[in-house]
Amino acid sequence: MAYSPLIEQLIASLRSLPGVGPKSAQRMAFHLLQRDRRGGAALAEVLGAAMERVGECRDCRLPTEEEQCSICRSDGRDAGVLCLVESPSDVFALDQATDYHGRYFVLGGRLSPLDGIGPAELGLDRLEERLRSGEIREVILATSPTVEGEATAQYVAELAREGGASCSRIAHGVPMGGELETVDSGTLGHAFAGRRRYE
Amino acid sequence: MAYSPLIEQLIASLRSLPGVGPKSAQRMAFHLLQRDRRGGAALAEVLGAAMERVGECRDCRLPTEEEQCSICRSDGRDAGVLCLVESPSDVFALDQATDYHGRYFVLGGRLSPLDGIGPAELGLDRLEERLRSGEIREVILATSPTVEGEATAQYVAELAREGGASCSRIAHGVPMGGELETVDSGTLGHAFAGRRRYE
Ligand SMILES: [Zn+2]
Ligand SMILES: [Zn+2]
Numbered sequence A, B: 001m002a003y004s005p006l007i008e009q010l011i012a013s014l015r016s017l018p019g020v021g022p023k024s025a026q027r028m029a030f031h032l033l034q035r036d037r038r039g040g041a042a043l044a045e046v047l048g049a050a051m052e053r054v055g056e057c058r059d060c061r062l063p064t065e066e067e068q069c070s071i072c073r074s075d076g077r078d079a080g081v082l083c084l085v086e087s088p089s090d091v092f093a094l095d096q097a098t099d100y101h102g103r104y105f106v107l108g109g110r111l112s113p114l115d116g117i118g119p120a121e122l123g124l125d126r127l128e129e130r131l132r133s134g135e136i137r138e139v140i141l142a143t144s145p146t147v148e149g150e151a152t153a154q155y156v157a158e159l160a161r162e163g164g165a166s167c168s169r170i171a172h173g174v175p176m177g178g179e180l181e182t183v184d185s186g187t188l189g190h191a192f193a194g195r196r197r198y199e
Helices: A005-014 A022-035 A037-053 A088-097 A124-132 A147-162 A185-193 B005-014 B022-035 B037-053 B088-097 B124-132 B147-162 B185-193
Strands: A078-085 A102-106 A138-141 A166-169 B078-085 B102-106 B138-141 B166-169
Touching: A005 A022, A005 B037, A022 A037, A022 B037, A022 B088, A037 B005, A037 B022, A037 B037, A078 A088, A078 A147, A088 A102, A088 B022, A124 A147, A138 A147, A147 A166, B005 B022, B022 B037, B078 B088, B078 B147, B088 B102, B124 B147, B138 B147, B147 B166
Parallel strands: A078 A102, A078 A138, A138 A166, B078 B102, B078 B138, B138 B166
Antiparallel strands: none
């Protein structure tokens, strides 16, 4: 037995969403059809508009339908300090967790030559120009502590040095409040090797 | 910090989907924006069409954009046997798990007077006519083993008896392969009270 063509298409299409398997897709489809037509129609409209109109900020590559994002437009942000992150949600997370008042640069990924992701795919050609111009005096590397994230941080650090900017990398180690035994051994080894004098 | 208006709207709208909280909505939005614009656009289109065009089968209330669903259209299905279920996905689950060859009736809920869900909301007025007409000789009650599901089953059983149809209720008890200790006490009590002669 199959549902009607349109419902089968809807269930299949909902699986484009990350983390949605066949069962949740079915549950979502019937929830919208039976209980929330208005919400479903609103989602269809805003999703269509977003897929068509959202581009990226010309300066930091944060997705936005505007030419420049609100952070790059803001006068209250220090344009001489740039924090390098992999994904748009990192910007949100850092802005919530810190009192950082510089700007960001969103890579949208990590250097991964085997997957065809080189500097140009991450917008690093454009960033290179800005770093060389000397307009940026400080770079904070907040890419993920993975092999590719580390390689990406090193690549940008080199560009930053050539442009005369100082560079720092966010700290990695045992999470605050984390029990040692629940932390994976890679993190633990990293935290141990990166220990600091305690005074 | 907030994302651009369209992205904030998209994240808010994705929360119309059941089981999607703020974090998954954000992850879904950026996944589609950064990695699957085509999938997102296709979802927007099919979702819009489904919200607009899907109605319900005139006979069994299964959601469909057609006048009659494929089950009610089928000649190979016994129109004299009707299985009463709460949701469209129950139809799918029963059809996969059994060799049932009758038809279904989809309530779309359970009787719940306090929530304003009476017989008419579940299409029971239409079902009553069919039961009274004597065209149905057997009714299988497959509503959920909850207070409301049980009340709904009893309500329909009464209509069925008036129409001269025989009635059965699917069995509830310890799931196959289930360990007694992992089964909730309500189920266990029900299974114990409903024990059958073993030969
Ligand atoms: Zn920006
Ligand atoms: Zn039908």
